[in-house]
Amino acid sequence: MSRQVIVIMGSPRKGRTLKVVKQFEQELQRMGEVDFQYIFLRDMQLESCRGCELCLAKGEQFCPLKDDRDNIYDRLMAADGTIFATPVYSLQVTALLKNLLDRFAYVFHRPCFFHKTSMAIVTQGVIGGDKVVEYLNELAAYWGYKVCPGLFLTVPWEKPLPGEEEKMNTAIKAAAARFHKLLTDPAPYIPTLKQVIIFRAVQSVHAVEAGLASDRQYYQARGWLTADYYYPTRINWAKKLIGKFIGHQVRRQSLQAKAARGSAPQ
Numbered sequence: 001m002s003r004q005v006i007v008i009m010g011s012p013r014k015g016r017t018l019k020v021v022k023q024f025e026q027e028l029q030r031m032g033e034v035d036f037q038y039i040f041l042r043d044m045q046l047e048s049c050r051g052c053e054l055c056l057a058k059g060e061q062f063c064p065l066k067d068d069r070d071n072i073y074d075r076l077m078a079a080d081g082t083i084f085a086t087p088v089y090s091l092q093v094t095a096l097l098k099n100l101l102d103r104f105a106y107v108f109h110r111p112c113f114f115h116k117t118s119m120a121i122v123t124q125g126v127i128g129g130d131k132v133v134e135y136l137n138e139l140a141a142y143w144g145y146k147v148c149p150g151l152f153l154t155v156p157w158e159k160p161l162p163g164e165e166e167k168m169n170t171a172i173k174a175a176a177a178r179f180h181k182l183l184t185d186p187a188p189y190i191p192t193l194k195q196v197i198i199f200r201a202v203q204s205v206h207a208v209e210a211g212l213a214s215d216r217q218y219y220q221a222r223g224w225l226t227a228d229y230y231y232p233t234r235i236n237w238a239k240k241l242i243g244k245f246i247g248h249q250v251r252r253q254s255l256q257a258k259a260a261r262g263s264a265p266q
């Protein structure tokens, strides 16, 4: 069965990061049929987030910017996997990629990329790649992805020395192998304790508060106000218990806050 993978290319040029991703693609193609597509953010029409918060508060359809955001969203939704590729710029992702992440901020509130695999591929000159990978891993987990540990490489400006090249090839091969494994794994991803706790805490807030109506409706429509997690999966008893306990605490605090505002629930 062919899998579809979308690369979000955050570099403003077709340079070292693209070269690494192309090599990663070749390695992946060796392991099975994969349809690889590239979204070059530099070629997309994607305006800067204005910070109006309408996407968060009312729903993403209220965003005043009409550009390629939904087109990118649809392509990510149709794919089985996403590669977030970026060079390190001033210890962070590029502005092109950061803008996309900000334009998708509503996905933090209403996660949707479940059962899809993500991976970060980052190149650096000297420093910062590890933190950027960590950042993209965390972000993708909030968005619902099954996160495959990312890859960062120091790519020299000059032609790499033989030893350096071999080291890079080995790292790219290993990254492709772990991405392929997760991409083709049919078992539902098992969330970490942190993910279970976050789910329970947000669930408890929405069960009590009507403040963020679009989030609450989103949770309600998916049965998440009473579920153990976003989707059926194996969660061991300890995670369940801790998650429920924290959910209970958050619910209690939310009720107290609501009562203090003079609108105690029935």
Ligand SMILES: Cc1cc2nc3c(=O)[nH]c(=O)nc-3n(C[C@H](O)[C@H](O)[C@H](O)COP(=O)(O)O)c2cc1C
Pocket: 011, 012, 013, 014, 015, 016, 017, 018, 087, 088, 089, 090, 091, 092, 123, 124, 125, 126, 127, 128, 129, 155
């Ligand atoms: C504006 C700018 C900022 C950069 N900041 C960093 C940095 O903070 N740390 C680092 O190690 N390399 C930094 N670099 C180097 C690039 O991350 C590195 O050369 C990368 O491999 C370039 O990828 P590309 O060819 O796909 O653009 C920077 C480069 C540019 C142009």
